[in-house]
Amino acid sequence: MSRLSTLLFSGLVFALGAHAEATTTTATTTFDCCKLLKLAFGSHVVFPDSTQYNSSVSSYFFLEQRNLDPSCIVQPTTADEVSKVVKTFAYCPYTELAIRSGGHSPNIGFSNTNNGITLDLRGLNSIVLASDSKTVSVGTGNQWGDVYNKLDPLGKTVVGARVFDVGIGGFLSGGGISFFSPRDGFGCDNVQNFQVVLASGAIVNANAKENPLLFKALKGGQNNFGIITRFDLVIKPTARFWGGAVVTPESADPAQLDAFTKFKQAPYNPLLEIEQTFVYYGSQQSYFVSNNLFYLTASSNISSLDPFTSITPQLSSTLRISDVADFASEVEAGQPMNQFTVYATTTFPITSTNLKLIYALWKTTTGQLAAAIPEAISAMTYQSIPPPPPAGAPKNLFPFTDPSQTHPLVLLLISVYSPYEKDYTLLQQKSKQFITAVETLLNKPGNGGVSPYKYLNYAATWQDPISGYGVATVKEMKSTAAKYDPNGFFQKVVRGGYKLK
C-alpha cells in the first residue's frame, strides 16, 4: 500500500470509531490532516477554490482575515463533530488549527490561518428557548441578530453585541459589551452554562456547579481552554427602549467632550449606554461625531439624554423607541465595510481634562494617517466598562470586584481603516503610536493614570489583555489550563488569539 492509501485507510478506521494506531495514522503534513478529516467528515471538509471554501473565507468581516489561505476548512454542525475534529488532531501533530465563529476579529490569524486548518463553527446555529423561558441555548455559530430576531417578537432579549452580525463565540469568550451592559454587566456574566469541547475531545458543561473554575476561565479566556459549542444565556425582559444615533459636525466636538466628561463624573445611571465616536472619513475629508445613545426604558421622559441631545447643530438623529434587532441593524449599517483594519484599546479613569487631551492626540494621528492614505477612516470611541457581577454571583476573569472601580473608567477604542493591503503596516504603527502616546500622557501627574485592564475584544495583536487580569488570575488560568488541557493543545495547536504566557 502507498503511504497515502495507508493514511487514508487508517483515517477511515479512525472515522468509523475504531482505535487506530498513531504510528500508522500520523499525518506529517497539513494536507494529510485535511485528508484524514475528509474521510471522517466528507462534504463538511472543503478545499481551496471550492464554492464553500470561498464563501467561508469571504465571510470574514475584515480583509486582513479574508486574505489568509487555510489548507482546508472543516464545517461541523454538532458538538459531537467538533469533538471528533479535536480527536483527529491527535494524529496531526504538525498542523495548526484556527477556531472561528462569527469571524469578526480584526487580528490576523486569530480566527483564520495561513496553511493550517480552520474550524468554521457557523454550522452550530441552533437557538432553543427553554420551556420555562428563563434561558435560551444558542449555538456558537449564530450571529447576534439571529438571536434578536427570534426573541424580539416574544418581548425578550439577551446581553449580546450591539451589532447585528457579530458572532457569539468570540464576543462572549472575550467579555461582550451590550446595550444592556451598564445594567447587566458583560455578556459573559449572563451565561448560565457553557457547553465545551475540551482538548481530549470530551464534551462537558461549565457552570456554577459543574467545572466552576472552567466556567470562570471561559469568561474572558477566549480560546485558551476549549471550543465552546453552545451558550445557555439568561433571558432579559427588556425588549423595547430608547436609542439611536445623533450626529454632530466637528464644530460641536468641544461640547461633545464636555458632555461625555460630565456623564462619566455624574452619579452612575445603569439605564444609560453611550458610545461617543469621533470619526474622520478620508473619502469626504470630513470629521464628525456619532453618538450612539441608548436609554433602557420606553418611558416618555428621556431627559437623561439631554446633555447629548441638546448639542447643536445636529446633522441627523435617529432617536426612537425600538427593539434590539432594529438598533443592532442600525449600528451595523454604520460600520466601514471591506477594509483592512486595526483595533487597539486602553482604559483609564476620567478626569475633568483628559478626554480633551486625548482627542488632540487623536486629531494628530488622524492627520498623519490622512496625509499618507487619502481614503483612510479613523474612529475613536469613548464608552464605559460594564460593572462587575454582584457580590455572590459567579465571577469572571476581569480585575474588578466593586462597581466603584468600573464606574469612573473610560474604555477607549481606536479603529483605523484602509481599503488597501499596502497600508496595513502603517495602520498598525499609527494605532500603536497613538495608544503609547495616550498612555504616556495619562501617566503624567494630574491626568488620572492608566488601568492595567485592556478589553480583549478591542485589543490589537501587540497588546496583552490577559496580563491585565492580574498576576493571581493569570496563575489561576494556567492552573485551570493544566487541568483541562494538560498537553497544551489550546496553546500549541490553536495558535491564534491571546495565549497564556
Ligand SMILES: Cc1cc2nc3c(=O)[nH]c(=O)nc-3n(C[C@H](O)[C@H](O)[C@H](O)COP(=O)(O)OP(=O)(O)OC[C@H]3O[C@@H](n4cnc5c(N)ncnc54)[C@H](O)[C@@H]3O)c2cc1C
Ligand atoms: C463590526 C463590529 C462590531 C462589534 N461590536 C461589538 C460590541 O457591540 N460589543 C463588543 O463587546 N464587541 C464588539 N465587537 C468586537 C467583537 O466582540 C470581537 O471581534 C469578537 O471576537 C467577535 O466574535 P466572533 O465570534 O465574530 O469572532 P471570531 O473572529 O470568530 O473569533 C474571535 C476569537 O474568539 C475565538 N473563538 C471564537 N469562537 C470561539 C468558540 N466557540 N470557542 C472558543 N474560542 C472561540 C477565536 O478563536 C478568535 O480567537 C465588534 C466587532 C466588530 C468588527
